[in-house]
Amino acid sequence: MPGRLLSFEGIDGSGKSTQARLLAGALRARGHTVLLTREPGGSPGAEEIRRLVLEGDPDRWSSETELLLFTAARRDHLEKTILPALARGEVVITDRFADSTRIYQGLTRGDLRASVDALHRLMIGVEPDLTFLIDISPEAGLARATARAGKEMRFEDMGLAVQARARAGFLALAEAEPQRFRVLDGDRAAETVAADVQTAALAHLSPR
Numbered sequence: 001m002p003g004r005l006l007s008f009e010g011i012d013g014s015g016k017s018t019q020a021r022l023l024a025g026a027l028r029a030r031g032h033t034v035l036l037t038r039e040p041g042g043s044p045g046a047e048e049i050r051r052l053v054l055e056g057d058p059d060r061w062s063s064e065t066e067l068l069l070f071t072a073a074r075r076d077h078l079e080k081t082i083l084p085a086l087a088r089g090e091v092v093i094t095d096r097f098a099d100s101t102r103i104y105q106g107l108t109r110g111d112l113r114a115s116v117d118a119l120h121r122l123m124i125g126v127e128p129d130l131t132f133l134i135d136i137s138p139e140a141g142l143a144r145a146t147a148r149a150g151k152e153m154r155f156e157d158m159g160l161a162v163q164a165r166a167r168a169g170f171l172a173l174a175e176a177e178p179q180r181f182r183v184l185d186g187d188r189a190a191e192t193v194a195a196d197v198q199t200a201a202l203a204h205l206s207p208r
Contacts, residue, residue, distance in 0.1 A: 003086030004205060005126070007097040010134035011166045013145035014186045015193065019134055020095045022194040023201055027091055032205070035085040038095040039073065043080035046073035063112055067105040071119045074098065078124060091205065097128055103169040108162050130204045132197055133174050136186035138163035 006023070008016040017038070024036040040050040053061065053069050061069065074097070085092045098120050106116035136144075142163050174181035182200045184193055 003089050003092060005086060005092045005128045007094050007128035007131045009096060009099045009131055009170055010186060011138060011141045011163050013141035014134040014136045015190060016134045017095050018190055019193055019197050020093050023197050024093050026198045033090045035090050035092045037081055039077060039097055040070055042077040045076040049073040063105050063110045067112060067116060070101050070105060071123055075123050078126060098124060099131065099173055103166050107169045108165040131181050133170055133181055133183045134186040135183055138167050140187060
């Protein structure tokens with residue numbers, strides 16, 4: 001079987017990181033070789049960039065600068081981590097991928113979607129085989145995200161309006177690509193969401 005790339009997307013506080021971890025465990029228990037990774041990050045170079053873009057003042061970078069930083073991190077992640085694992089036939093589960101850049105840099109703080117897409121075609125050129133969008137209201141997501149407070153709060157500190165625009169953008173992406181996206185209600189118990197995620201993932205991974 002060829003390797004598969006599965007991604008989790010959603011606004012901050014949606015629970016996507018938890019769901020990515022739970023799916024990785026469930027698939028490993030069924031005998032799949034799984035690589036669990038994240039963005040920005042997932043390789044040494046990309047983890048260094050992660051600190052630059054997720055910490056500090058919300059106005060630290062412009063959307064244009066962020067786009068270049070996120071693309072650089074994704075390219076390193078792709079070269080060093082994702083492509084080698086796919087070549088080995090592994091299931092790669094990533095907590096965020098290009099859709100997050102399409103939304104957070106492309107739409108929520110300006111209109112850079114054309115630039116995002118051009119850079120993606122030029123430098124990345126890979127889309128997930130399956131994307132789980134964990135959907136939650138902006139109010140609930142922001143409340144969850146701020147409750148866990150830590151250093152990586154730069155996007156949460158941009159406020160509710162950004163989260164609301166991000167949610168709308170993610171849902172629009174899912175509507176435009178229904179064959180790739182599975183939209184799940186994240187305002188439920190984590191175990192309930194995980195069961196739905198696992199069902200969809202196993203159906204996707206089953207031999208055709």
